[in-house]
Amino acid sequence: MIKERTYYPSLTGKDKKLELPVNAAAVATLSAHYDEPVWLRESRRQAWELYAELPWPDRKEEPWRRVPLREFPLEARRLVLAPPQLSSLEELPPCWLLPDLPRAHCTGLLIHNNGGVCYADLEETAIDTGVVLQDLHQALESHEELIRQYWFRGAITRPDFNKFTALNAALWHGGTFVYVPAGVRVERPLRTLTGYDAGGGTGLHHTLIVAEKGAKVTVVQERYSLEAEPELNSEIVEIYAAAGAWIRYVSLQNWGKQRYTVSVQNAHLERDAHLVWGSGSLGGAATKEFLRTELRAPQAHALMRGFTFATGQQRLDQSTYQHHLAPNTYSDLLFRNVLRDQSRTVFYGMIRMEQEAQNSEGYQANNNLLLDKARAHSIPGLEIMANEVSCSHGATVSRLDPEQLFYLLSRAIPREEAEYLLVQGFLNPIIEHVPLAAIRAHLAEEISRRFWQAAS
Amino acid sequence: MNTLEIRDLQVRVADEEETGILKGANLVIRAGEIHALMGPNGSGKSTLSYALMGHPRYEVTGGDILLNGESILGLDPDERARRGLFLAMQYPIAISGVTLYSFLRAAVSARRGYKQTARDSGGGHRRSPLLPGREFRQEVRAEMAKLEMDRTFLRRYLNEGFSGGEKKRAEILQLALLKPEFAILDETDSGLDIDALRIVAAGVNRLQSELNMGLLIITHYQRILNYIHPDFVHIFYEGQIVKSDGAELAEKLEAEGYDWVREQFV
Ligand SMILES: Nc1ncnc2c1ncn2[C@@H]1O[C@H](COP(=O)(O)OP(=O)(O)OP(=O)(O)O)[C@@H](O)[C@H]1O
Ligand SMILES: [Mg+2]
Numbered sequence: 052m053i054k055e056r057t058y059y060p061s062l063t064g065k066d067k068k069l070e071l072p073v074n075a076a077a078v079a080t081l082s083a084h085y086d087e088p089v090w091l092r093e094s095r096r097q098a099w100e101l102y103a104e105l106p107w108p109d110r111k112e113e114p115w116r117r118v119p120l121r122e123f124p125l126e127a128r129r130l131v132l133a134p135p136q137l138s139s140l141e142e143l144p145p146c147w148l149l150p151d152l153p154r155a156h157c158t159g160l161l162i163h164n165n166g167g168v169c170y171a172d173l174e175e176t177a178i179d180t181g182v183v184l185q186d187l188h189q190a191l192e193s194h195e196e197l198i199r200q201y202w203f204r205g206a207i208t209r210p211d212f213n214k215f216t217a218l219n220a221a222l223w224h225g226g227t228f229v230y231v232p233a234g235v236r237v238e239r240p241l242r243t244l245t246g247y248d249a250g251g252g253t254g255l256h257h258t259l260i261v262a263e264k265g266a267k268v269t270v271v272q273e274r275y276s277l278e279a280e281p282e283l284n285s286e287i288v289e290i291y292a293a294a295g296a297w298i299r300y301v302s303l304q305n306w307g308k309q310r311y312t313v314s315v316q317n318a319h320l321e322r323d324a325h326l327v328w329g330s331g332s333l334g335g336a337a338t339k340e341f342l343r344t345e346l347r348a349p350q351a352h353a354l355m356r357g358f359t360f361a362t363g364q365q366r367l368d369q370s371t372y373q374h375h376l377a378p379n380t381y382s383d384l385l386f387r388n389v390l391r392d393q394s395r396t397v398f399y400g401m402i403r404m405e406q407e408a409q410n411s412e413g414y415q416a417n418n419n420l421l422l423d424k425a426r427a428h429s430i431p432g433l434e435i436m437a438n439e440v441s442c443s444h445g446a447t448v449s450r451l452d453p454e455q456l457f458y459l460l461s462r463a464i465p466r467e468e469a470e471y472l473l474v475q476g477f478l479n480p481i482i483e484h485v486p487l488a489a490i491r492a493h494l495a496e497e498i499s500r501r502f503w504q505a506a507s
Numbered sequence: 508m509n510t511l512e513i514r515d516l517q518v519r520v521a522d523e524e525e526t527g528i529l530k531g532a533n534l535v536i537r538a539g540e541i542h543a544l545m546g547p548n549g550s551g552k553s554t555l556s557y558a559l560m561g562h563p564r565y566e567v568t569g570g571d572i573l574l575n576g577e578s579i580l581g582l583d584p585d586e587r588a589r590r591g592l593f594l595a596m597q598y599p600i601a602i603s604g605v606t607l608y609s610f611l612r613a614a615v616s617a618r619r620g621y622k623q624t625a626r627d628s629g630g631g632h633r634r635s636p637l638l639p640g641r642e643f644r645q646e647v648r649a650e651m652a653k654l655e656m657d658r659t660f661l662r663r664y665l666n667e668g669f670s671g672g673e674k675k676r677a678e679i680l681q682l683a684l685l686k687p688e689f690a691i692l693d694e695t696d697s698g699l700d701i702d703a704l705r706i707v708a709a710g711v712n713r714l715q716s717e718l719n720m721g722l723l724i725i726t727h728y729q730r731i732l733n734y735i736h737p738d739f740v741h742i743f744y745e746g747q748i749v750k751s752d753g754a755e756l757a758e759k760l761e762a763e764g765y766d767w768v769r770e771q772f773v
Binding site for chain 2: 455
């Protein structure tokens with residue numbers, strides 16, 4: 052039986068509505084709006100300079116080669132900071148809610164809409180042990196030094212990684228901060244929802260997750276949007292796992308049809324740290340993701356599992372990087388894509404083993420299932436500087452297996468239903484890694500909806 | 508009366524230049540009859556069973572297949588199955604990611620023409636409705652108990668990692684739930700241990716009498732026919748039935764092999 056739990060909900064943030072064009076003045080306006088410490092003002096200002104200097108990525112650069120950058124709404128954008136003043140959670144767009152998810156199954160819930168926090172709660176026992184699940188702006192009041200220590204420190208979560216990350220660093224607004232102190236184990240997931248409704252603007256969210264020594268936490272981040280016209284999104288996720296920490300981060304995106312996203316996510320693992328990283332991509336017009344795992348100390352261990360289901364004209368493009376920098380590290384990545392209609396997916400997977408990474412293992416597989424006339428590109432790569440390592444990579448692009456299809460048909464199952472079962476079966480080994488039955492059921496529904504809508 | 512009639516059936520492998528595999532097979536199976544089909548390796552027995560079920564790799568170039576007097580050549584395999592045809596395969600296919608339970612539920616719902624819309628998830632899905640989970644689970648468990656199958660199989664992926672004998676038992680579980688009018692068992696006995704053979708045979712006999720099925724049992728050995736008594740035994744040779752007789756024909760084959768058949772037909 053689930054115990055009575057006490058949560059501390061606050062339905063509205065302190066954010067006032069703010070609307071700004073993207074320019075140098077906006078940088079100072081945001082800093083003033085949030086009453087930010089000097090170092091952060093400086094960090095924004097420098098990032099803006101970088102942004103002004105850097106060109107947009109060129110399609111001659113390999114990771115951008117197949118990204119439809121010309122379709123991205125890069126210019127004439129505006130920032131909107133307008134979190135709705137909720138009086139109850141039911142006021143959120145219904146498609147963002149998981150009504151079957153009992154509140155007691157999560158330790159905390161944090162919701163952002165239109166760049167500001169609109170709901171937050173956290174169980175009392177978690178608060179007592181020092182766990183934080185908070186809007187990043189608010190957390191700066193109580194955890195400034197900590198945030199500063201981890202601010203844009205990942206290998207790719209840096210302002211100068213590209214013009215998109217510079218834009219985020221200069222003008223980010225709305226952020227998720229998760230902190231678990233040493234030795235604290237958060238038994239049930241923390242859930243965070245990042246959304247933009249029709250009143251939103253350019254998305255520049257920053258997620259920062261820090262687990263100290265021996266801490267344990269699961270974070271599920273969901274993303275939704277309902278923009279009325281093409282909108283840009285440049286997002287940062289930074290994960291830091293200290294020695295012996297255990298983090299499961301499940302990153303789900305179901306962006307609206309007109310959202311163009313660049314998402315840069317980096318996980319930094321110390322000795323004996325353990326990461327389970329699940330990634331699900333369903334929505335958006337076009338999405339470019341950079342997902343990097345840095346295994347920085349011995350016995351760091353990372354498991355990455357990802358799926359996408361692309362339909363219509365969608366473009367889903369991922370660059371993954373497993374970086375082994377220390378001996379006896381382990382990483383295993385499996386990403387599976389289902390594509391239909393004229394959609395396209397691109398997967399660049401790289402495993403790099405530095406000379407120091409002796410006795411490490413790195414595995415990578417990308418499987419693509421094509422329905423219709425879709426196209427999948429899969430470009431795996433290995434860079435190995437050490438001699439005592441074990442590595443493998445594999446990529447497949449295939450269609451439904453006719454023998455499996457026949458077997459299902461011979462059992463009376465109609466063709467489309469049989470195809471659906473095979474698609475489900477293809478994705479199940481990934482979905483299994485998602486915590487909470489209600490979220491898995493929700494993903495199954497989304498996959499079913501995509502399959503049947505496209506089929507009809 | 509229900510009948511499955513194979514008329515001068517000629518079949519070749521689609522997209523292959525080679526000449527046909529089936530060269531005019533004839534057979535009539537009536538409801539309640541048990542036919543055994545025996546023949547050397549490569550004579551075309553599995554090809555016949557695939558052709559009956561409508562496997563797209565096997566192209567019918569002549570003849571006909573009639574189910575209750577109606578040609579089924581134009582029907583897809585799922586439609587044939589819904590009309591009451593079942594094939595227990597010599598080599599059942601494994602499907603990773605699809606649990607035995609969800610597969611059985613989809614199959615049985617389709618076979619029974621279950622119409623009531625399952626939990627509607629909105630968005631105008633055309634997903635086929637599924638039998639209510641609770642009742643179906645009970646039914647499956649009961650059948651598994653009769654076949655002495657562990658119910659943990661339901662959570663496993665379909666045939667993935669199943670032993671040879673476990674796969675064959677799972678085929679008979681499907682037969683039991685789909686309740687066909689005509690069933691073809693393609694070497695269901697091979698891979699079964701002595702106890703499993705007895706259990707499976709008892710299951711087939713029970714279903715046969717319950718459903719008054721017509722059965723076509725493809726086998727290489729007399730053994731299974733000691734449990735499931737055939738009304739007719741046919742010898743399949745180079746794509747045709749070359750001899751038909753009573754149960755004693757199987758005993759003759761067991762004792763003498765196929766040499767005398769070859770001598771007769773070269
Ligand atoms: N898909 C295929 N492609 C090419 N040849 C095939 C194919 N299917 C069957 N054949 C050939 O047709 C012939 C008949 O095969 P079939 O599997 O029907 O024999 P069988 O009587 O069932 O044999 P067994 O007793 O070994 O199971 C064989 O020579 C086989 O190699
Ligand atoms: Mg055979």
